[in-house]
Amino acid sequence: MLKNYLKIITYPVGQSINIMDIKVAIIDYGLGNLFSINNACKLVGLNTIITKDIDVINNADALILPGVGAFGDAMNSLNNNNLTQTIYQFVQSGKPFLGICLGMQLLFSESEEFGSNKGLNLIKGKVVKFPSINNNGDKVRVPQIQWNQIYAEDKNRWKNSPLKDLTEGTYMHFVHSYFAIPEDKNDILTYTEYEGTRYASAVKKDNIINNKKIQNKSQ
Amino acid sequence: MQNIRIIPRLDIKGPNLVKGIHLEGLRVLGNPEDFARYYYENGADELIYQDVVASLYERNSLHEIISRTAKDILIPLTVGGGLRTLEDIRLVLRSGADKVSLNTATIKNPTFISDAANKFGSSTIVVAIEAIKQSDGRYLAYIDNGREETGIEVIQWAQKIEELGAGELIITSVDREGTAEGFDIDLIKSISNVVNIPVIAHGGASTMSNIIDAVQTGNASALAIASIFHYASMKKLLHTDSDNTEGNNSFKNSGKNFSIIEPCNISDVKKLFKDNNIPCRPIN
Numbered sequence: 150m151l152k153n154y155l156k157i158i159t160y161p162v163g164q165s166i167n168i169m170d171i172k173v174a175i176i177d178y179g180l181g182n183l184f185s186i187n188n189a190c191k192l193v194g195l196n197t198i199i200t201k202d203i204d205v206i207n208n209a210d211a212l213i214l215p216g217v218g219a220f221g222d223a224m225n226s227l228n229n230n231n232l233t234q235t236i237y238q239f240v241q242s243g244k245p246f247l248g249i250c251l252g253m254q255l256l257f258s259e260s261e262e263f264g265s266n267k268g269l270n271l272i273k274g275k276v277v278k279f280p281s282i283n284n285n286g287d288k289v290r291v292p293q294i295q296w297n298q299i300y301a302e303d304k305n306r307w308k309n310s311p312l313k314d315l316t317e318g319t320y321m322h323f324v325h326s327y328f329a330i331p332e333d334k335n336d337i338l339t340y341t342e343y344e345g346t347r348y349a350s351a352v353k354k355d356n357i358i359n360n361k362k363i364q365n366k367s368q
Numbered sequence: 369m370q371n372i373r374i375i376p377r378l379d380i381k382g383p384n385l386v387k388g389i390h391l392e393g394l395r396v397l398g399n400p401e402d403f404a405r406y407y408y409e410n411g412a413d414e415l416i417y418q419d420v421v422a423s424l425y426e427r428n429s430l431h432e433i434i435s436r437t438a439k440d441i442l443i444p445l446t447v448g449g450g451l452r453t454l455e456d457i458r459l460v461l462r463s464g465a466d467k468v469s470l471n472t473a474t475i476k477n478p479t480f481i482s483d484a485a486n487k488f489g490s491s492t493i494v495v496a497i498e499a500i501k502q503s504d505g506r507y508l509a510y511i512d513n514g515r516e517e518t519g520i521e522v523i524q525w526a527q528k529i530e531e532l533g534a535g536e537l538i539i540t541s542v543d544r545e546g547t548a549e550g551f552d553i554d555l556i557k558s559i560s561n562v563v564n565i566p567v568i569a570h571g572g573a574s575t576m577s578n579i580i581d582a583v584q585t586g587n588a589s590a591l592a593i594a595s596i597f598h599y600a601s602m603k604k605l606l607h608t609d610s611d612n613t614e615g616n617n618s619f620k621n622s623g624k625n626f627s628i629i630e631p632c633n634i635s636d637v638k639k640l641f642k643d644n645n646i647p648c649r650p651i652n
Contacts, residue, residue: 184464188439218489251489281564290589292491292535294566295371296413296649320371320649322413322444324491324535344370 173197174209176236176252178226186215186249203235212239216251220260220276220327223251224268233269240271246357250325253352253359257329272354274331279346289344292326299339299350310338310353321350329359371647372583373413373590374634376597377570378403379420380430380449384615386420387598389546391498391514394420396615397598402605404437407597411634411651414444416469416538416592420513422450431463438464446494452480454487461488469538471496472511475518478532485533494568495534497522499555500542507555514542523558530563537567538592544572548595548630551578556586568592574630576640583646593637600631 173190175183177199190197190213198205206212214236216223227233240246248256257268260276268276279291298318301307307317323341328348331337338358341350352359378400379386385403386394397403404415417437419430434447447460448469457468468488474481474495485493498514499507499522507522526537539559541552551572560567566589569582573593582588602620634651641648 184462185438185466188464189442192440192442217492219486222486288564290370290564290566292565293370294491294536294589295373297371324444326490326535 171196171210172208173211173213174206175199175213175215176206176232177201178223178230178232183215186213201230201232203231206232206235206239209239209244211245211247212236214246214248214252214255216249216253216255218251220251220254220262220268221264221266223255224266227255227269236269237271240357243356248357248359250360254327254329256357256359257331260327262327271357272329272331272336272352272359273333274329274336276327276329278327279343283345285345287344292324293343294324295322296320297323297341297343297350299341302334302337302340302349306335306338306353311358312339312351323350369647370589371413371649372588372641373568374411374637374648375414375416375446375568375590375592376403376407376412376634377416377418377592377594379418379594380433381419381421381615382429383433385598386615387546387595388420390542391420391540391545394616396617396620397602398605398620400433401437403598403601404441406601406605407634408441408443411638411649412443413590413649414446415441416446416448417465418469419447419449431459434460434463434465448494448496454483457484457488457492461492467492467494467536469494469496471498474529475509475511475520478528481529481532481534485535490533490535493534494536494538495529496538496540497525497529497559498540498542499552501552501555507558510542514540514545522555523562526559526563530565534565536565537563538570539567541571545570546595547572548574550574551582551586551588551591553578553581553586556582556588560587560589566590576632576636579637579640580644580646583641584644591637596630596632597634600633 173195183199187197254276255268256271257274257276258270259268260266283289300317331352336352336354337349338353339351340347380400384396385398385400387397388394444466446467446469447465451457451468451470452473498510500510501507509518509520509522509525541555544552549572551569556569568590569588570592573596638648
């Protein structure tokens with residue numbers, strides 16, 4: 150799965166280039182499953198660096214924002230490390246950007262996790278919690294922790310995305326209590342259902358690819 | 369209903385995969401990484417590595433095994449045993465674990481759960497309860513791998529664990545552990561009914577009907593299974609084993625079956641799920 154994303158990350162740089170020449174920066178802001186992601190990148194032969202150095206990030210060919218933890222803490226940590234502006238600049242440059250898990254949610258306007266927190270607002274929309282009871286009145290276990298399936302929100306969008314080599318219904322491992330609701334349905338790349346809630350499991354906007362799944366732990 | 373996860377649990381002592389009964393009397397079964405790879409390739413949804421003597425000796429020495437495993441085994445790995453500080457957790461995650469499982473330290477200091485959940489995220493923190501049934505029918509929580517009584521009643525403790533922000537619970541019946549006498553369905557049910565976080569059932573996995581019961585009656589979200597998988601896998605992995613001499617190797621070298629255990633594979637359990645309309649991730 151991550152392999153497909155990483156192929157796309159490298160795509161705009163040109164296919165003739167040696168994959169090892171492409172520098173992928175993984176943002177280290179004190180949170181997240183950096184090491185799993187780094188392992189997965191290395192497995193597909195990418196030249197990665199885990200960093201919070203602004204110059205290193207600016208000079209990278211592609212950027213990954215990972216994240217596990219609480220939304221508010223993560224935003225504080227990005228701000229405290231002067232990384233917010235760096236991310237905006239990187240995204241504006243048009244180079245590929247991938248947000249994973251909490252790193253995806255941070256790109257939205259706001260989250261209701263522990264009150265209300267402002268996000269990076271690169272994608273309009275908000276992050277909300279799964280309901281505790283489904284439509285049948287049954288208890289919903291939160292966080293969702295399971296392998297669940299992804300489906301195309303729009304077939305054409307799927308075909309023009311990093312997912313194009315995958316079949317719909319592919320299983321991904323999910324661990325999360327919150328999910329993002331994009332304002333613009335056109336930003337939604339895949340949807341997934343959990344206990345009657347149909348939510349955006351991956352979004353794509355311009356050069357930003359966002360993915361709720363822990364896809365580095367998927368095949 | 370969610371997809372029920374099958375999680376092989378690997379108890380590790382030093383360099384070896386071991387298995388005991390009631391968490392005691394550890395026999396060496398082989399190299400944990402060989403088993404981990406075998407399970408990964410044969411449909412495991414996640415893996416658990418438990419350093420079974422870490423808490424007792426106040427150490428966790430799995431870092432190298434974790435980092436070698438995480439390099440190319442791409443399913444979530446939970447690591448437990450002897451994790452007492454935020455720094456211990458950080459180091460295990462840095463080695464490549466995705467989640468950590470905490471027990472002894474949380475009983476001694478419950479706010480360790482909220483501290484860990486705040487720092488690393490609820491979804492990273494699994495809390496383990498080792499339960500032993502008392503003569504009056506109550507279940508009490510134990511620590512140090514089932515050796516030390518705490519006097520804490522498990523149902524209240526499970527609710528407290530959820531309140532403190534853990535993302536998941538693993539409930540071990542020490543009475544059943546390693547015996548293949550069956551999951552303790554009452555225990556699992558009593559816990560899963562009072563919490564909203566996922567509950568992993570562990571200890572005693574045996575017959576197919578008992579495995580189904582753990583899900584359908586016990587409401588387990590996942591099953592952690594050791595003996596019945598290990599004894600099925602051993603036969604296939606013995607030839608790959610290195611000449612490791614640490615620990616009690618006599619069982620492994622004897623080539624015997626463990627008489628009371630009916631070995632089975634992950635694929636057997638998933639087929640059983642399918643036949644009983646229990647959803648799970650199919651094996652590719």
